[in-house]
Amino acid sequence: MAGEPQADCLFCKIVAGQIPATVVRETETTVAFRDINPQAPTHVLVIPKVHYPDAASLAAAEPGVASDILIEAGRVALDEKIVEHGYRVVFNTGSGAGQTVFHAHAHVLGGRGLQWPPG
Structure with a gap:
């Protein structure tokens, strides 16, 4: 069922709490933790506590939680001191876009130049 935890x-x-992570922020609806394969000096994932396979399905079903992810992404950027020089928030959707874990999540990237397009 959408929104329910998935065993796999x-x-x-x-x-x-079954798998450890370096948590940097947690709210009632989100968890933010360091990416284990960082692509920038700051690379934090912000995830909803509810399970949806991607950002679009989360936003359609629970727009308030989708908003919480963006709010927390901004707070992560403040905490990590990357606001002044700029940062990127990325939602990958589908394996062709680089999504490897099919649980909605935002990447907060910063701490170096982030040219566009990203590749």
């Missing part, structure tokens, strides 16, 4: 989902296991 890495991020659902992080939310449940």
Whole structure:
């Protein structure tokens, strides 16, 4: 069922505390933790505690939680001191776009120049 934890989902296991993560922020609806394969000096993932396979399905079903992810992305950027020089918030959707964990999540990237387009 949409929104319910999935037994085979890495991020659902992080939310449940079954898999360790370097958590930098947590709210009632989100968890933010450091990416294990960082693509920038600051690379933090912000995930909803509820399970949806991608950002679009989360936003359609629970727009308030989708908003919470963006709010937390901004707070992560403040905490990590990357606001002044700029940062990027990325939602990958589908394997062709680089999504490897099918649980909605935002990447907060910063701490170096981030040219556009990203590749």
